[in-house]
Amino acid sequence: MKARIKFAKWGAMRFIGHLDVMRYFQKALRRADIDVAYSEGFSPHQIMSFAAPLGVGLTSNGEYLDVEIKTHAGAEDMKKRLNETMVEGLEILSVTRLPEGAKNAMASVAAAKYTVRFRKGYEPEFDWKSRFLDFCGSPSIVVTKKTKKSQATLDLKPFIYHLSLSEEEKDGVVHMLVNASSSGNVKPGLVMEAFLKANGAELSPFALEIVREDAYADTGEEGAPHFVPLDAIGMEF
Amino acid sequence: MSKLALRDEILLQVEKPARYIGNEVNAVIKDKSQVDVRVAMCFPDVYEIGMSHLGIQILYDMFNKFDDVWCERVYSPWVDLDKKMREESIPLFALESQEPVKDMDFLAITIQYEMCYTNILQILDLAHIPLRATDRDWSHPIVIGGGPCVYNPEPIAPFFDIFYIGEGETRYRDLLDLYKECRKQEMSREEFLRAAAKVPGMYVPLFYQVEYHEDGTIRSMKPTQEGIPERIVKEVEMDVSHTYYPEKPVVPFIKVTQDRVVLEIQRGCIRGCRFCQAGQIYRPVRERDLDMLKNYALAMLQNTGHEEISLSSLSSSDYSKLPELIDFLIEKCGEKKINISLPSLRIDAFSLDVMSKVQDVKKSSLTFAPEAGSQRLRNVINKGLTEEVILNGAALAFQGGWTRVKLYFMLGLPTETDEDIRGIAELSNKIAAVFYETVPKEKRVNGRVQIVASTSFFIPKPFTPFQWASMCTKEEFLEKAYATRTAIKGQLNQKSIKYNWHEADISVLEGVFARGDRKIADVIERAYEKGCIFDAWSEFFQGELWMDAFDELGIDIDFYTTRKRELEEIFPWDFLDCGVSKEFLKREWKKALEETVSPNCRAKCQGCGANRFGGGVCFYDQPRAEETSRYAAHGSRSE
Numbered sequence: 010m011k012a013r014i015k016f017a018k019w020g021a022m023r024f025i026g027h028l029d030v031m032r033y034f035q036k037a038l039r040r041a042d043i044d045v046a047y048s049e050g051f052s053p054h055q056i057m058s059f060a061a062p063l064g065v066g067l068t069s070n071g072e073y074l075d076v077e078i079k080t081h082a083g084a085e086d087m088k089k090r091l092n093e094t095m096v097e098g099l100e101i102l103s104v105t106r107l108p109e110g111a112k113n114a115m116a117s118v119a120a121a122k123y124t125v126r127f128r129k130g131y132e133p134e135f136d137w138k139s140r141f142l143d144f145c146g147s148p149s150i151v152v153t154k155k156t157k158k159s160q161a162t163l164d165l166k167p168f169i170y171h172l173s174l175s176e177e178e179k180d181g182v183v184h185m186l187v188n189a190s191s192s193g194n195v196k197p198g199l200v201m202e203a204f205l206k207a208n209g210a211e212l213s214p215f216a217l218e219i220v221r222e223d224a225y226a227d228t229g230e231e232g233a234p235h236f237v238p239l240d241a242i243g244m245e246f
Numbered sequence: 247m248s249k250l251a252l253r254d255e256i257l258l259q260v261e262k263p264a265r266y267i268g269n270e271v272n273a274v275i276k277d278k279s280q281v282d283v284r285v286a287m288c289f290p291d292v293y294e295i296g297m298s299h300l301g302i303q304i305l306y307d308m309f310n311k312f313d314d315v316w317c318e319r320v321y322s323p324w325v326d327l328d329k330k331m332r333e334e335s336i337p338l339f340a341l342e343s344q345e346p347v348k349d350m351d352f353l354a355i356t357i358q359y360e361m362c363y364t365n366i367l368q369i370l371d372l373a374h375i376p377l378r379a380t381d382r383d384w385s386h387p388i389v390i391g392g393g394p395c396v397y398n399p400e401p402i403a404p405f406f407d408i409f410y411i412g413e414g415e416t417r418y419r420d421l422l423d424l425y426k427e428c429r430k431q432e433m434s435r436e437e438f439l440r441a442a443a444k445v446p447g448m449y450v451p452l453f454y455q456v457e458y459h460e461d462g463t464i465r466s467m468k469p470t471q472e473g474i475p476e477r478i479v480k481e482v483e484m485d486v487s488h489t490y491y492p493e494k495p496v497v498p499f500i501k502v503t504q505d506r507v508v509l510e511i512q513r514g515c516i517r518g519c520r521f522c523q524a525g526q527i528y529r530p531v532r533e534r535d536l537d538m539l540k541n542y543a544l545a546m547l548q549n550t551g552h553e554e555i556s557l558s559s560l561s562s563s564d565y566s567k568l569p570e571l572i573d574f575l576i577e578k579c580g581e582k583k584i585n586i587s588l589p590s591l592r593i594d595a596f597s598l599d600v601m602s603k604v605q606d607v608k609k610s611s612l613t614f615a616p617e618a619g620s621q622r623l624r625n626v627i628n629k630g631l632t633e634e635v636i637l638n639g640a641a642l643a644f645q646g647g648w649t650r651v652k653l654y655f656m657l658g659l660p661t662e663t664d665e666d667i668r669g670i671a672e673l674s675n676k677i678a679a680v681f682y683e684t685v686p687k688e689k690r691v692n693g694r695v696q697i698v699a700s701t702s703f704f705i706p707k708p709f710t711p712f713q714w715a716s717m718c719t720k721e722e723f724l725e726k727a728y729a730t731r732t733a734i735k736g737q738l739n740q741k742s743i744k745y746n747w748h749e750a751d752i753s754v755l756e757g758v759f760a761r762g763d764r765k766i767a768d769v770i771e772r773a774y775e776k777g778c779i780f781d782a783w784s785e786f787f788q789g790e791l792w793m794d795a796f797d798e799l800g801i802d803i804d805f806y807t808t809r810k811r812e813l814e815e816i817f818p819w820d821f822l823d824c825g826v827s828k829e830f831l832k833r834e835w836k837k838a839l840e841e842t843v844s845p846n847c848r849a850k851c852q853g854c855g856a857n858r859f860g861g862g863v864c865f866y867d868q869p870r871a872e873e874t875s876r877y878a879a880h881g882s883r884s885e
Contacts, residue, residue, distance in 0.1 A: 021250060024263040029499050036271070036497060036551030039582070051606045053583050066258050094551075096269055128254070215255045 011107040012078050012087065013114065015240045019068040022098030027062035033099075034074060041090040046077040060114035060224050060239060061121065061189055064196075071122075071223030073239045075107065075114045084246050105243030112226075119227035120170060120236050121189035123197045124182050124220045131216035135208060138174060138181045144204045145172045152203050165203065168195045170234070186236070189224060251339040252327075260326045264500045265293035268319075268341030271497040272549065274306070275342055276316040283422055284350040285309050285317040286340045286387065290357070290365035291782065296321040297496070298504035300558065301356055301393065305414050307492035315422060318342035318350075319496075322365045323372065325780065331372055338372040347373040351425065353387040355406075357395035360759035361752060361782035363402055366391075367774040370405065377771060379407045379452060384435055388425070396449070397527055398708040400818040401759050401766035403451035408442055411822055412481030413513075415489045417447045443474045447481035449822070450474075456764055456818075462805055464763065464816040479823040480527070484861045486513060487535035491542060494549040506554035506587065507546040509539055511571070515560035516847035516863060518854075520628045520838050521617070521659065523707040524560055526831075527824045529854060530862030531847060536567045540574055547584060555579065556587035563592035564848075572600050589613075593639035598646050608691060611650035611698075612643050618659055619669025625841045626661050628834070633673065640677045644684045650696045651677060657726040657747075658704040658718040660838060667726055671733035671743075674699045678739035700746045701730055703753040707760050708819045709826065711834035717757045717807040723750040751789040752781070757807040763818040766806075769795045827855035 018030070025033070035055055038045050047053035056077035063069050081087055084104040091101045111117075127133070144150075150165040171186035187195040197219050202212040226242055229235030250257070250267060257263035278284065287306055289296030296302065302319065309317030318340035323331060330336070337346040347353055353373065355366060370377050375386045382389075391399065392410040399409045410417065424445060428438040436452070443450035453474045457465040469476060483489050495507070514531035515524070543555060555575065559565060575586050586604040591597040593612060601610075616631055618624045624631060640651065655670050674697050681695035703723045706715040718726070727747040734745050758766060772795040780786040796803055811817075813832060820828070830853060837844060844852050847863045857864035 021267040021269045024257055024267055025499050026264075029264065029501075032501070033499060035553065039551035039553075040271075040548065047583050052585075065263070066254070094271070096271055098269065215258060 010078050010081070010246075011111065011113075012076050012081070012084075013105045013107055013240060013243045014074050014076060014091070015102045015104075016072050016074070017068075017070045017100045017102055018063065018072055018098065020098035022096070023066055023068050026065050027059070030063075030072075031057075031059060037091060037094050038076065040094040041087075043076070043087060043090065044079045044081065046079050058113050058115055061118045061194075063221060067219045067221060069221040070102070071221055071238065073114045073224060081246075103240050105240055106246040107243045111242060114239060115191075117226040117239060117242065118224050119188070119190050119234070120186055120225040122171075122184070122186045122222040122225070124184055124222055125197050125201060126178070126182055126218045127180065128216055128218050131213060132180065133205060133208070133210055135210065137204075137208070138176070140208055141174045141181075141183065141204065144207060145174065147207075150200065150203050152199055165195055165200060168193050169200065170236070172200070186225075249344060251344040252336070256327070256330055260330070261324060262293075262500055264498075265321070265324065266327065266341070268344065270341075270499060271551075272494040273319075273342055273496050274310045274317070276310070278316060278343065278345075281316040282314040282426055283316075283352070285315060285352045285354055286320050286347045286350045287317055288320045288347075288353060288355045288369055289322075290355055290362045290369050291322050291780075292324050293321045293498070294500065294502040297498045297502040299356065299358065300504075300508050300510060301358075301414070303492045303495045303508075304490055305354070305356075305418075306496070307494070308415060308418065308490040311490070312419070312422070314426075316342075320347055320353075320369070322368055322780070325786070328368065328372065328779070337374050338369065348375060348386065350387045353389045355389065355391050357391050357393040357399075357402070359782060360395060360401075360756045361787075363759060363770050364774045364778045364781055366402060366405060367771065368779050371774075378404055380404070382407070382435065388435075388438075394523065394527060397523070397822060397824055398760065398762070398817075398819040399449065399451070400456075400764045401762035401770060403764055404767045406451060407439060409449040409451070410481070411447050411449055411478050413483045414481075415483040416481045417445060421445055421448065440471070440474075443469075447478065449478050454821070464818060464820075466816070467818070467821045477821055477823050480825055482530075482825065482859050483513075484532065484859060486532045487538045491538075493542065493545045495546060497550045497552070504556070505552070506556050506585075507543070507550060507552045508556050508558050509543055509546070510534070510558045511539060511562065511565050511568075512559045514862065516564055517561060518628055518834070518844055518846060518852065519617070520626070520711040520834055521656065521704060521707070523710050526709050526826050526854075528560070529825050529856035530859055530864050531564075532862040533565060533567075536570060539571060543575060544578065547579075547582070552584075554585040554587055556589065559590060561592075562588060562590045563594075563597060564846075569596070576600075576603055593636075593643060595642060598639075598642050602646055607647040608649065610648070611652050611696075612640075612648050613652040613654065614639070615654040616673060617654065617656050618662075618666060619655060619671070619673055620666045622841055623659060623662060623666040623669070625843050626838045627659055628838070628844055630843050633676070636673070637676060637680055640680045641684050644681045644695070647691075649681075649690075649692045651698070653677070653697065653699045655699065655701045655730075656704040657701045657730065658723055660704075660712060660715045661841075662726075664729065667729050668733045670699060670701070670730055671737050674734060674743045675737035675739050678737075678742040681742075682739070694742045697743045698746065699730075699734065699743060701727060702748045703750060705753060705757045705760055708817065709824045709831070711831050711838055713761065713817065713831065714811040714813065714835055716810050717754075719804075719808055720750045720754050723753065749784060749787075752784070752787055754803065754807060755781070755789075755792060758803055761817070762806055765799075765801060768799050769801055772799060825854075825856045825859065830854040 045055045058075050060073035088101050088104045151162055153160050154163050168188035173184050175182050205212050223238045225236035225238055227234045228237050287302050289299050306317050309315045320340045339346050376382050388407045390408040391406045392414055396409045396411055439450050442448050443453050453470050455470050456467045459465045512533040514528040516531050579586055617629050678695055678697050706712045706717055731745050734743050773792050776791045778788055778791050
């Protein structure tokens with residue numbers, strides 16, 4: 010049976026890269042005595058896959074990994090046993106069971122929600138909060154994407170499903186829901202860089218604190234997306 | 247969780263920030279207000295190397311089992327962070343608390359190889375601790391060194407307050423109790439060190455004076471005060487089955503060199519190869535109980551989640567319960583899909599059978615360590631591995647499906663001739679020939695057999711029979727390497743043989759440090775000031791700067807390396823007692839020059855002196871006649 014594990018990553022753990030997170034979970038599943046299925050062949054490995062890699066420096070409330078489980082004692086038991094073996098900065102939020110034939114996490118990811126803040130001391134010199142509202146309303150957001158061989162311009166707007174600014178915190182928080190699929194992934198930093206460039210400023214390397222709030226699958230139709238968080242695909246067990 | 251010592255901008259700029267954040271699975275966090283003594287355990291190399299070291303895991307576990315002690319870890323910052331820390335004067339911090347090492351009571355540094363000496367200075371410097379012990383006061387931790395290099399600590403003696411000679415499981419409790427008592431009574435740092443010098447196994451350089459002859463050799467080394475021991479006997483943990491061992495080793499986030507559970511099955515080695523320091527300083531051989539090992543194996547795998555377990559010892563084939571242990575592991579690990587790694591095995595029918603069960607035969611390689619190319623020279627070094635045994639083992643291996651063989655040799659061994667060097671090529675060739683004879687063309691999966699012959703340069707080490715040997719010069723080493731290469735190219739099967747040789751520069755320096763005296767400390771400090779660091783890493787080793795340091799201080803390298811040693815010379819390490827007598831080493835040196843082999847400990851005791859510790863193999867029942875053959879053939883290693 011395929012289980013979908015949702016976890017949060019914060020604090021010092023933001024400095025652990027994706028490959029190391031994968032290796033960490035391989036060991037954590039063993040420590041928690043979860044009955045994971047292994048592949049065949051001479052060097053068998055656990056059958057698991059992650060949704061989308063999270064860059065170093067970002068924190069998250071919505072990371073996902075799918076694992077093939079042979080036997081189990083229920084979702085709550087699995088969550089508890091895994092949480093007992095976690096370190097500070099990683100926490101299992103939920104465990105659900107995927108229906109037969111469901112797409113794996115990586116293939117399912119269509120969009121991701123981010124909140125973005127400016128790090129203390131790195132706020133733009135101009136009054137960015139009022140200008141941001143204009144930016145949100147602009148019909149197109151063109152950026153230059155450099156590839157190894159050439160440069161290309163790209164309009165990000167169709168890939169940005171939601172962009173807003175809230176002032177629940179004094180310094181302002183940007184919310185965005187953007188494409189996170191393998192073909193159209195938008196990095197939040199790129200959106201912010203476009204905003205700053207449009208106002209004659211540059212994005213400095215450590216300026217942003219980015220939190221990935223959740224990842225979404227698209228259960229809608231062509232042209233009419235319907236985003237559902239990845240943990241809503243599965244059922245309790 | 248502790249606040250990180252390094253701010254985000256730094257962590258996001260350096261390579262592998264995970265090296266510096268701690269918070270690993272099984273890392274121990276204590277409340278500093280609830281402990282009396284804080285220890286920073288240090289491996290003076292980068293995190294990935296340090297985290298692969300078993301010794302720190304054992305001592306970390308031991309210290310943290312003491313309620314009144316909190317032990318944390320610290321490793322060498324990589325060159326990128328090192329630069330930033332100096333620019334911004336960020337003090338070196340321990341991983342668990344993220345607090346400065348300078349504020350701790352002890353900085354314990356494990357010294358596993360000579361080429362890390364400048365990194366020791368890097369650690370002290372970044373921690374804002376004066377490099378020279380005489381410049382320290384109570385605002386600095388006590389700097390204590392341990393590990394194999396303490397068997398000649400003199401080149402780094404001025405940088406340490408104390409050296410712990412021998413195995414760390416035995417004496418730290420006494421030392422810490424003494425420390426607590428001295429601090430409570432508000433004794434001076436020197437008074438504490440004077441008391442520490444009287445604790446068994448402790449060497450406090452401050453209280454020893456060395457005097458030299460005109461020719462630079464040592465006239466005497468004596469304590470400067472009453473009550474300080476003239477000779478220091480090493481500490482040995484005689485009960486290795488009931489002592490500290492980590493049930494919950496710390497699990498790193500990033501990939502480190504030893505990313506597996508390590509089970510030390512025994513200490514010491516019965517073989518007595520004459521070039522090998524470890525084989526002498528870890529005597530007497532002591533095996534751990536089978537039940538203890540089984541229990542630990544399961545507990546450690548459970549507590550770490552590692553996918554692989556490895557058996558560690560100098561010569562695993564000589565562990566008397568090896569078949570039972572391996573059967574147990576194969577059964578338990580097979581259930582859980584855990585890999586088993588078995589280095590240091592002799593190549594014979596038994597081990598090949600075992601290895602075929604745990605390894606992918608097609609992808610792994612088998613290792614033999616003949617060390618010398620001819621039987622004559624193998625007898626000189628007491629590695630009695632015969633050509634017949636090697637070729638038989640190779641034949642069995644090839645029949646079993648192996649296609650890769652690694653061969654380890656040394657160049658520059660005492661009495662070596664051109665014929666011995668050619669023997670390396672000839673032996674490699676014979677092994678290749680065995681493959682083509684044994685495996686019919688249609689069964690050759692990879693086509694050719696792949697033999698990799700590798701030579702390192704022989705360095706005489708303290709407390710070995712070869713401590714009197716002359717080391718070759720750099721030019722001689724390179725000539726020998728070229729001769730080996732030419733000989734290999736001339737072999738019939740040369741296309742199946744690849745040859746690697748080591749850097750000569752680093753070997754020469756290692757030779758100076760291995761048998762160096764206190765005068766070398768100035769050179770190490772000068773080289774460090776010039777920017778030498780991470781010398782064990784070939785990409786950072788700067789030979790010219792080292793040569794400049796030697797020149798500027800007027801220290802002659804050849805005095806330490808190529809100079810012939812007289813039998814009666816006093817060595818810088820003679821004031822230490824490693825358990826094996828100098829008389830025994832002299833006997834073995836003479837036997838080497840006579841090309842005579844000495845039997846191993848189980849076959850016939852050679853009277854090395856280690857039996858005075860009252861235990862280990864010296865007192866095991868002698869094996870029955872039919873068992874002796876198992877210990878008779880001499881060792882080779884496998885991956």
